[in-house]
Amino acid sequence: MPAPDASAITRLAVFTPLDSLGRAELITRRLADAICLGLLADGEQLPSEADLADQLGVAIATVREALGELRRQGLIVTRRGRGGGSFVRGPSPRETATHRRERLRELSVEDLRDLGDHYASLAAGAALLAADRASPEDVRRLTDAAEAFAAAEDPDRRHRTDGRFHVEVAAAAHSARLTRAEIAMQTEIGPLLWLPGADAAVGGRMAEQHHRIAGAIGAGEGEHAARLAREHVTEAIERLIELHLNLMGR
Template identity: 50%
Template sequence: MRQHEVDGGARRAVFSPVENGARVDAVVRRIGDAIELGLLADGEQLPGESELAAQLGVSTVTLREALMALRQQGLVTTRRGRGGGSFVTVPEAPAEDRLRARLSGWSTEELRDLGDHWAALSGAAARLSAQRTEPADLRPLRRTADELTHAEEVSARSRLYGRFHVELAAAAQSARLTREQVELQSEVGALLCLVLATDEYREEVSDRHRSVISAVQDGAHETAGTLAERCVRESTARLVAVRLTL
């Protein structure tokens, strides 16, 4: 995935000011989540320290501490000298046994609660998108849906699934909804590898995403919202089913 392939509101949300409070942790989560989702591309150079600190609304000292933490997590590499700077490093996909162990830490009630929250976010984003979006705003969504159709690696499928819902929130022109989607995908995104392994379900999800896009384009806000919610609830139900086997 090249840098220009993820654009618009989703990227703006990544580099918008973080909330007050634990600033270092907030910056680490924001950039780390964006890398995990593929909103920042492997090898992409981050803005310079002064510029990035200004975009995120933090001091350069806070930013440097956050970049240090990201380097320790293997998500950022820093190069010195001419042409140097901080560069994104996309991690390898977690092994299936590690994902299953991570899923086992969730109770079925917690998964269903997360699914309810996710469905509410995506449904609201789809309804607002149908009311606010322009045809050009749908290009990232169509591109992501097309990439999902042809994605062979399960890790790529899970990133594209999550990216679609982030871009749907961006199409709603809501920075807050977009940031919440990014944070939510950091919780559930990798787990979707456990349900997207089959080509059959990958194709089903692609069809559902295209149906959402069509409803948004037609301005059918209630239909768009219902379709987005149904897509999320189906995936959550599949995760719950896997959890019950552990």
């Protein structure tokens, strides 16, 4: 099942004006986050340099600098001539797996628990607000994202659809800032959460959790949705800590 189209609030979070400092770096980071999470699909054409500059509220030269860095990172390719432009090049599973394991080795158990606390609080807060603010269309997107995860057959696809579900929860809260925070969190720790892999039992439980979170949001049960979201994240962090200890031989 294809991933649901990005909601308006999700795309707003990606293409809204930036803070005043380090603009080229911020553009690079924001677009790289969106590419790695799959919010910008492999092969998708980015807006033109002029359109990006206008949407992000920066000079064209700043956009060009950021796109140059994304090209150096191998996350976009630029084609010249008619039908040209900058196109997303999503990283392959092999390219990302080694990087993720090295990143996990660099973290301590305390780092992981701290990240987990932050992520769980963010996910719970987003679910609480979403239950109060979500429109029927938002709930449909959440349900579609939950079904996309349940139908995913390979680990990379499951990782992307899990991350997409959490971003859609934040988007359903109708806060671009909260959605950007969720995208950043997914990029920081989301890829690591899938390093342990997920057997059929774990994958089935996660799929059930997604549907229950979406159901609670759709029913306007904020406290219940928040508790479910927190439990969902906490379980994932515990699996990651176990893998980290195994990698470190502890």
